[in-house]
Amino acid sequence: MAYASAPWSPERNAPVVKLLMIEDDAQTADYVRRGLAELGHATDHAATGVDGLTAAIVGRYDAIILDRNLPGLDGLSVLKSLRAQGDRTPVLLLSALGQVDDRIAGLRAGGDDYLPKPFAFGELMARIEAIARRHGDADTGDGVRRTGSLTLDLLARTATRNGRRIELLNKEYQLLDYLTRHAGQVVTRTMLIEAIWDYSFDPGTNIVDVHVSRLRAKIDGAGEPPMIRTVRGAGYRLDAV
Amino acid sequence: MQRLRPTAALRGALWITLIALIATGTALTVQYVQTVRLLDARVQASVDDEAAALIERYQGAGPLAVVQAVSRAVERPRVTDFIYLMTDVAGQPVAGNLASWPDEIDRTGYRTFDTQISTTRGTMAERQVAARTVLLGGDYRLLVGSLSDDRRLLHDRYVSALIWSLLATGVIGLLFGFWYSRRGLAFLDAASAAGDRFRAGHLDERLPVTRRGDEYDRLAGTLNHGFAEIERLVDTLRTATDALAHDLKTPLTRIRSRIDLAALQGEANGVAGDIRADLDALLRTIDDTLRLARAETTMASEFAPVDLAEIVREAGELFEPVAEDRGVTLTVNVVPARLDGVRSLLGQLVANLIDNAVKYSPAGGAVTVSLTEADDGIRLSVADTGPGIPADQRERVLARFVRLDTSRQAEGSGLGLSIVQVAARVHGAVLSLDDNRPGLRVTVRFNGDNTRRS
Missing domain, CATH: 3.40.50.2300 (Response regulator)
Known part of the structure; x- marks a missing residue:
C-alpha cells in the first residue's frame, strides 16, 4: 500500500x-x-x-x-x-x-x-x-434518501439517479445505503466489510475494491460525474453530486 | 456420545449370579451330606446294638431263643421300630416282620433298601430300611434293621431346598449383579459423557466424586485433575494471548501514529510509506497468529446456532466479482444447513477456502462450492480447476495446515489455511484433500452430532 x-x-x-x-x-x-x-x-x-x-x-x-x-x-x-x-x-x-x-x-x-x-x-x-x-442526523422519515442526484427508496430498497432506475443486487444496495448514509465522509474498507458483510476479519485483498467498482459502474451513467471517490490510503467517500 | 452396550452389565450380572449359585449349591450339599452321615451313623449304632444283643442271646441260648426274642419284639410296638428277619438253612423265614429276604442283600454288612413291611396292624407298607446282615451259627441268617425314612425325607427336603434357594439366589443375584455392574458402567458412561463435553469445549466439566473413596472415586479424581490442568493451560494461553496482544500492539500503535502524524505534518518521505507497508504486514501476521491462538482455545460457551448455508451463500456473493475479474466461474450450491458453531470462525473457514480456490484457478477455470447433506452430516466442498496437489503431497500439505510453517509462501500472512484447519477442528469437522481431475477439492465433513437439520 x-x-x-x-x-x-x-x-x-x-x-x-x-x-x-x-x-x-x-x-x-x-x-x-x-x-x-x-x-x-x-x-x-x-x-x-x-x-x-x-x-x-x-x-x-x-x-x-x-x-x-x-x-x-x-x-x-x-x-x-x-x-x-x-x-x-x-x-x-x-x-x-x-x-x-x-x-x-x-x-x-x-x-x-x-x-x-x-x-x-x-x-x-x-x-x-x-x-x-x-x-x-437521521433520515427525513418519508422513506426516501436524496443524496445529490441519487435517490434511495429505503422501503422498496431501490435506487434511481437522475430519474434513471439502477438495478442493484442485495449487497450492492446495502453498500450504496451505507455510503449514502455517510455521504461526504470517508468510509474505510474495514468499515464496509464489517457493516455490509458482517465479517470481523479481512477476507482477502481488494475484495471491497472490486465490489465498489462494480457499484460505480452501475450508478455512474454516461456524462454523470462519479459519485464514489477513492480516498487514498483510507477508503471511499460518496459525494452528493 | 457413544453409550456402553447394556449387555456388558448383563454379562457382569450373570457372572455374579453364577458364582452365588455355585456357593449356595455347595453349602447346601455339604450340609446335606453331613446330615445324612450323622443320621446313618445313629441308625447304624442302634441297629448294631440290637444285633449285638441278639447275637449274644444266640450264643448263650441258641437259635430258638433268638426266634422268641424276635417274635416278641415284632408283636409289641416299640419306640424304635426295628426290622427283623431270621432265616434257616433253606433260606425260609423263621421269624421277623419282613415278608421275604430282600433280593438286594446277598452278603453280610450294612445295606439300605426299600421293602414291604408288615405293620403292627397287619397291613403291608413300602418303607426304607437300613439293615445289617449277620450270619449266626448253624447257617441261620439274621437281618436286623431300622426304618430310615428320615433319610428319604431329608433327601426330598434337600432337593426342594436346593431348588428354592437356587431360584432365590438366582433372582437376587441377577438383580444385585445388574445393579452392581450398572454402577461401574454408569461411572464409565458419566466419564465418557463428561469427556465428550469437555472435548467440545466445556472446560469446567468434571466427573462426580462420591464420598465412598472407592476405585471409581480415585479414577474420577485423577481424571478431574487432568481436566483441571487442561483448563488451567487453556486459560493461561488465553491470558497470554491477550497480554501478548496488548504488549505487542501498544508500541506498534505508537509507531503507526508517529508515521501518520509525520505524514499529516508533511514531514514524511518515501521511507515512511515503506515502513508503513512493512508494519501492515507485521500487524496482519500478529493479528492472524493471535486469531489462531484464540480460535484454538474456543470455548463451548461461544457456540450458537449458525446458518451455514447463509454463510456459504454470502461468501459466494462476496467473492463472485473477484472471481469474475479473474475470469473464473464461481458456482455455489447449498442445502439448508444449521449447526452450533462460531459464526466468525465458520465465515473465515469458508472465505479462506474460496479465496484460495479462486487464487489458484487459471483464467477460464471454475470454482464450485457446494454444501450437501450426507448420511453422517453436513459436507462442505470447495473444488477448483487449478494445478491441484499431487496425491503423495496432500498429507504433507494437510500437516502444514496444522503447523505454523514459516516456509509457506502466499499472499497475506499465509496463516489462512491454518485457520481453516483450526476452525474445522473446533467444530468437530474433518478436512480432506482430493483430486478434482483436474484441480483440488477440499472437503470439510461436519460431524452429524453437531449439526441440526432445519
Whole structure:
C-alpha cells in the first residue's frame, strides 16, 4: 500500500468536532491528539478510567475515544457507567484485543464502534466522523434518501439517479445505503466489510475494491460525474453530486 | 456420545449370579451330606446294638431263643421300630416282620433298601430300611434293621431346598449383579459423557466424586485433575494471548501514529510509506497468529446456532466479482444447513477456502462450492480447476495446515489455511484433500452430532 501523501488534509472542510480521548498510554494519546489537531479537531485527554468518566460527564463532547484496557476502572466499566447515567455521547472503543467476542462485548456495553489497535489515523477519523454524524442526523422519515442526484427508496430498497432506475443486487444496495448514509465522509474498507458483510476479519485483498467498482459502474451513467471517490490510503467517500 | 452396550452389565450380572449359585449349591450339599452321615451313623449304632444283643442271646441260648426274642419284639410296638428277619438253612423265614429276604442283600454288612413291611396292624407298607446282615451259627441268617425314612425325607427336603434357594439366589443375584455392574458402567458412561463435553469445549466439566473413596472415586479424581490442568493451560494461553496482544500492539500503535502524524505534518518521505507497508504486514501476521491462538482455545460457551448455508451463500456473493475479474466461474450450491458453531470462525473457514480456490484457478477455470447433506452430516466442498496437489503431497500439505510453517509462501500472512484447519477442528469437522481431475477439492465433513437439520 503506497502512502506517499496524507489521506487527510486540514484544508478539507470537515466539521470540527470536540473529542475526549481516554487512553492510558501517554505517547499514543499524544500522537493521536496532535494528529487530530492537525485536522482541526480539539481533543481532551484523560489517562485513567475515573478521570475519563468524570470528564465525559462534566464536558460536552461530540464523541469519546475510549481505550478498553485502562488501569483501575477499565474501559467497559467506564462505558457502562456512562450509559447507566443516560449519557448517549457516541463512543469509539479502542482495544489491543481485536477479537470478535471482545468486539461484541464492547458493542453490547453501549459502544458505537470498535477499533482494534493499532489503527491508522484514516481509520480512526473515518469512524469518529461516522459515529459523531450518526449521533446528529437521521433520515427525513418519508422513506426516501436524496443524496445529490441519487435517490434511495429505503422501503422498496431501490435506487434511481437522475430519474434513471439502477438495478442493484442485495449487497450492492446495502453498500450504496451505507455510503449514502455517510455521504461526504470517508468510509474505510474495514468499515464496509464489517457493516455490509458482517465479517470481523479481512477476507482477502481488494475484495471491497472490486465490489465498489462494480457499484460505480452501475450508478455512474454516461456524462454523470462519479459519485464514489477513492480516498487514498483510507477508503471511499460518496459525494452528493 | 457413544453409550456402553447394556449387555456388558448383563454379562457382569450373570457372572455374579453364577458364582452365588455355585456357593449356595455347595453349602447346601455339604450340609446335606453331613446330615445324612450323622443320621446313618445313629441308625447304624442302634441297629448294631440290637444285633449285638441278639447275637449274644444266640450264643448263650441258641437259635430258638433268638426266634422268641424276635417274635416278641415284632408283636409289641416299640419306640424304635426295628426290622427283623431270621432265616434257616433253606433260606425260609423263621421269624421277623419282613415278608421275604430282600433280593438286594446277598452278603453280610450294612445295606439300605426299600421293602414291604408288615405293620403292627397287619397291613403291608413300602418303607426304607437300613439293615445289617449277620450270619449266626448253624447257617441261620439274621437281618436286623431300622426304618430310615428320615433319610428319604431329608433327601426330598434337600432337593426342594436346593431348588428354592437356587431360584432365590438366582433372582437376587441377577438383580444385585445388574445393579452392581450398572454402577461401574454408569461411572464409565458419566466419564465418557463428561469427556465428550469437555472435548467440545466445556472446560469446567468434571466427573462426580462420591464420598465412598472407592476405585471409581480415585479414577474420577485423577481424571478431574487432568481436566483441571487442561483448563488451567487453556486459560493461561488465553491470558497470554491477550497480554501478548496488548504488549505487542501498544508500541506498534505508537509507531503507526508517529508515521501518520509525520505524514499529516508533511514531514514524511518515501521511507515512511515503506515502513508503513512493512508494519501492515507485521500487524496482519500478529493479528492472524493471535486469531489462531484464540480460535484454538474456543470455548463451548461461544457456540450458537449458525446458518451455514447463509454463510456459504454470502461468501459466494462476496467473492463472485473477484472471481469474475479473474475470469473464473464461481458456482455455489447449498442445502439448508444449521449447526452450533462460531459464526466468525465458520465465515473465515469458508472465505479462506474460496479465496484460495479462486487464487489458484487459471483464467477460464471454475470454482464450485457446494454444501450437501450426507448420511453422517453436513459436507462442505470447495473444488477448483487449478494445478491441484499431487496425491503423495496432500498429507504433507494437510500437516502444514496444522503447523505454523514459516516456509509457506502466499499472499497475506499465509496463516489462512491454518485457520481453516483450526476452525474445522473446533467444530468437530474433518478436512480432506482430493483430486478434482483436474484441480483440488477440499472437503470439510461436519460431524452429524453437531449439526441440526432445519
